[in-house]
Amino acid sequence: MNQYVSDLDKGKALHFLFIKAESKTPGGLLARPVLTSYYKSEQFRKRPFDPYNVLTSPNAAILCPDSFQSMYTQMLCGLIMRHEVLRVGAVFASGLLRAIRFLQLNWDQLVHDIQTGTLNPKVTDPSIRECMSKILKPDPELATFIKTECSGENWERIIVRIWPNTKYLDVIVTGAMAQYIPTLDYYSGGLPKPCTMYASSECFFGLNLKPMSEPSDVSYTILPNMGYFEFLPHDDDSPVTLSRDSPPRLLDLADVELGKFYELIITTYSGLCRYRVGDILQVTGFHNSDPEFRFVRRKNVLLSIDSDKTDEAELQKAIENASELLKEFNTSVVEYTSFADTKSIPGHYVIYWELFMKDSSHSPTSEVLNKCCLAMEESLNSVYRQGRVADNSIGPLEIRVVKNGTFEELMDYAISRGASINQYKVPRCVNFAPIMELLDSRVVSSHFSPAAPHWTPERRI
Structure with missing residues (x-):
């Protein structure tokens, strides 16, 4: 620096x-x-x-x-x-x-x-x-x-x-x-925000040799003496699954190609062997013959406020657990999506629910929906709950109930922008401004977790 x-x-x-x-x-x-x-x-x-x-x-x-x-x-x-x-x-x-x-x-x-x-x-x-x-x-x-x-x-x-x-x-x-x-x-006031290094708890990966570049242009040069690095070719349309019966071919650091995407695999001095870090990287260039990578995203992560990482499967399970509280009201969750709201400090998860009520005269109360928020939080991982309880880095989870038909409107909007009606899937996480505006304009009630979820430092990691 x-x-x-x-x-x-x-x-x-x-x-x-x-x-x-x-x-x-x-x-x-x-x-x-x-x-x-x-x-x-x-x-x-x-x-x-x-x-x-x-x-x-x-x-x-x-x-x-x-x-x-x-x-x-x-x-x-x-x-x-x-x-x-x-x-x-x-x-x-x-x-x-x-x-x-x-x-x-x-x-x-x-x-x-x-x-x-x-x-x-x-x-x-x-x-x-x-x-x-x-x-x-x-x-x-x-x-x-x-x-x-x-x-x-x-x-x-x-x-x-x-x-x-x-x-x-x-x-x-x-x-x-x-x-x-x-x-x-x-x-x-727009001060520079240099990103100097790329590292995790498992290993130190690389350095940004041009630290004053804009965050969107940051690339990291891998330090090959920090561990043994291998790369699993990545394609969102046809994800690769690792198995002992048919292991995919992992590429060495010297064999990656410019512009292509890879999942990072590491073997470390401390004993991790072919560990899947979960990061998706793109090759952006070379420093001499050493590849430079742009961090694209965490694999399968939908929501993140601080150091928490919530993927689609975990979010789905949390919603299923919370939905149990709706059964006595003959109510179910028809569709849902989510986003990480960082406008407030600390930021918090927002979950949009469209509900189906068989008997509108016996709909779930606001208190029940607040409890649904807490039930979701209790279902999320320990890193999330630590952020809520011990670190105060994450605010209470919020459920926004939207009008019936909202997700059909969401599909219509996607189709109007060129999406295929046959292949359309409801996005489980959204951040596109027009979609957010559509969802927020259909909100009929908002509910927050009434308490912090259970978390103790003795809990097994």
């Missing part, structure tokens, strides 16, 4: 970093996200000084398991050191937007702390209180500035207004995170 942005060693990074809950396997092995493992390691806690990687957040705040105390402290430090901040970020774009929303909701308490030099009593972690006693001093001038910026209605360019020396946003905005780009541009 220093080849493209100068003087990154002359300031600090405001990165909102968090640990997540841990669990144990039935055999007693610790299971946790890779970043949680790293932040808790001695390599992070006792890392040597690096002028290019100085954080505003103290280790105590990053390692605090309480999300409110951690976010509050990291935001407070970022405000105190606002002139030293050269880049602002989080792991995912959704995480940075969650931090901005946190500032919107808590700026008055933060201003009080800066004004008085005292720490909010809600922050009870002893390690945080100890380190903040050395950082937090009364600063009435800064408190007045923050109050002036945050108390108004206009939050456009709030990032560069509060942190005026910010050179870029350090967040992932490819794949499902691309949906947050317009909101990030609004809050940052």
